[in-house]
Amino acid sequence: MPDATTIQMEASPADQWSPRHRRRRCGCCHGVNWGRVVCTAVVLLVVGLAVGGLAYLITVSTRYPVYSASIDAVSDLELDHATDLVGRAPTLDPVFNLSIRLSSQNRASNYPDCILPGTTVEVTYRGVQLAVGSVEQLCVGARETKEQHVVACGAGVRLPGFALDALAADARRGAEAFDVAVKIPNIVHRGYHGHGHVHLGTLVSCRGRRVGDDPVAALRTPCHASSADIAASSYPNKGTKQPGGAS
Secondary structure, rough: OOOOOHHHHHHOHHOOHHHHHHHHHOOOOOOHHHHHHHHHHHHHHHHHHHHHHHHHHHHHHHHOOOEEEEEEEEEOOOOHHHHHOOOOOEEEEEEEEEEEEEOOOOOOOOOEEEEEOOOEEEEEEOOOOEEEEEEEOEEOOOEEEEEEEEEEOOOOEEEEEEHHHHHHHHHHOOOEEEEEEEEEEEEEEEOOHHHHEOOEEEEEEEEEEOOOHHHHHHHHOOOEEEOOOOOOOOOOOOOOOOOOOOO
């Protein structure tokens, strides 16, 4: 009777390729916990979606607002008699009727975009200030747009010769255009122990605004906004804001 060793050596080739034997030979598949692999993949997918969603919310909630302005009318600038201005250096008392628009670009936000108290608007021509006015606080929520009508006034303004000649020439051609600047002051947050955190203000520059241009088109033309160190103005509001206020 053959011993055990002889029986093992004489095993048939079919026994060598049994399912259990194949699992031993295929070491790459041996011991893989597929349940753990699937669980890990699901966790990574959920984490990826959460991170992507958070990044999206931050993006749509931190877009800068869009500012725009139009000059609806001007008076006491003697534009109808511009040819008489040359050579006599008159003093001017212009009054500009303006529209200031603020539009939020955020799709979701817990904090409104605002034009803060102490904001002023200035109208200049060739770098010479013609008029200034105060802008009242105006806030918009996510995807919201509001407008405010403001009056900027100047008193006893004297234009230097180069600006006076240019204004006269532009008026003859019906091409007078002015620059409008909205100056939104700095924000100061008071923290614990009296420490404050200062955020720079915003300078909104709207160049080449013509009197009487289509206000719809003008207000759809964004102004350039940049950070600037702007102190809150004490310019008095003497009732120059037109009736109606923010809309």
